[in-house]
Amino acid sequence: MARLSEKHKQALENAHYEIVGRHSAVEICSWCKKSLLDEGVCYKQKFYGINCHRCCQMTPSAGWCDQNCVFCWRAQELNEGIRMDADVDAPKKIVDGCIKAQIRKLSGFKGNEKTNMEKWKQAQEPMHFAISLTGEPTLYPKLPKLIKEIHKREKTSFLVTNGQHPEMLLRLKHENALPTQLYISVDAPTRELHTKIDKSTNKNAWERLNKTLEILPELNCRKVIRITLIKDMNDCCVSEYAQLLEKAGDDVMVEVKAYMFIGYSRKRMEKENMPTHEEVMEFSKKLAQELGWNVIDEGVRSRVVLLAKKDFKSRIMKFN
Numbered sequence: 001m002a003r004l005s006e007k008h009k010q011a012l013e014n015a016h017y018e019i020v021g022r023h024s025a026v027e028i029c030s031w032c033k034k035s036l037l038d039e040g041v042c043y044k045q046k047f048y049g050i051n052c053h054r055c056c057q058m059t060p061s062a063g064w065c066d067q068n069c070v071f072c073w074r075a076q077e078l079n080e081g082i083r084m085d086a087d088v089d090a091p092k093k094i095v096d097g098c099i100k101a102q103i104r105k106l107s108g109f110k111g112n113e114k115t116n117m118e119k120w121k122q123a124q125e126p127m128h129f130a131i132s133l134t135g136e137p138t139l140y141p142k143l144p145k146l147i148k149e150i151h152k153r154e155k156t157s158f159l160v161t162n163g164q165h166p167e168m169l170l171r172l173k174h175e176n177a178l179p180t181q182l183y184i185s186v187d188a189p190t191r192e193l194h195t196k197i198d199k200s201t202n203k204n205a206w207e208r209l210n211k212t213l214e215i216l217p218e219l220n221c222r223k224v225i226r227i228t229l230i231k232d233m234n235d236c237c238v239s240e241y242a243q244l245l246e247k248a249g250d251d252v253m254v255e256v257k258a259y260m261f262i263g264y265s266r267k268r269m270e271k272e273n274m275p276t277h278e279e280v281m282e283f284s285k286k287l288a289q290e291l292g293w294n295v296i297d298e299g300v301r302s303r304v305v306l307l308a309k310k311d312f313k314s315r316i317m318k319f320n
């Protein structure tokens, strides 16, 4: 049975996560809080139109991941395993529990005189599910049903995966459960750097990532490749990145985002591994040139640059 240990639960609660059921968790994103106070919004609101104050940042697999990325903010030593048991919580229970937890955690904003009350009222019904937070969500065996449960309620889903489970992405396709926007993390341009940076527990990790990129053209949803750029580690090999990205087709977007020196990654990394926004932009321009693509947007505060072959009108989604 998939269940977080008491020690793990405690560590997550200490980090302000709320545990939902046996293995899921919610954390109020700092951008959601900022948005409620009219202090700014995340770059995904700028790039894609989601509303931060209505975004639920959650995971159905809080303690499970098959990689040990050097830049990861989670406590990898508490990992519960590299595969989840088939005995897991039901998707409906997870979605209901996450919404309740989100609303409960936002209740304190009602008494804050700086809160934008119109946004706070809207936030009582979260509309976007960012399935990322911590752990690898494609390890949750009922992921197709979870995404369908979210969409059934007319909410959107952003799914972030480490690219190690192409078979789950094919299941999402075949079960008509592709997310609104699918993120694949590509943190290394070569097999050697992937071994060093992602520290996968899968022997054929590089092949799995490549297979994931190769099936992307057949997945009919919005797709983003995320490169977490780490100074002096993976900010090289532009032509190798381009060769890898070309496998994904030309209807993907690429986010190049600076590594941030936060959470448990501070135990493994140096502050100097964070590139500046200018360095992210310089790398992105080189990559765009190599691909024959364009830089189409940027988020200076988050040190992120967006590339695409061609910008398109529906990139910024419209929500009520």
Ligand code: SF4
Pocket (backbone or CB within 6 Å): 029, 030, 031, 032, 042, 043, 044, 045, 050, 051, 052, 053, 055, 056, 057, 130
């Ligand atoms: S999209 Fe991500 S960064 Fe933006 S509010 Fe949601 S969880 Fe936070």
Ligand code: SF4
Pocket (backbone or CB within 6 Å): 065, 066, 067, 068, 069, 071, 072, 073, 074, 134, 135, 136, 162
């Ligand atoms: S795949 Fe994601 S959750 Fe797993 S170690 Fe890497 S960054 Fe962390």
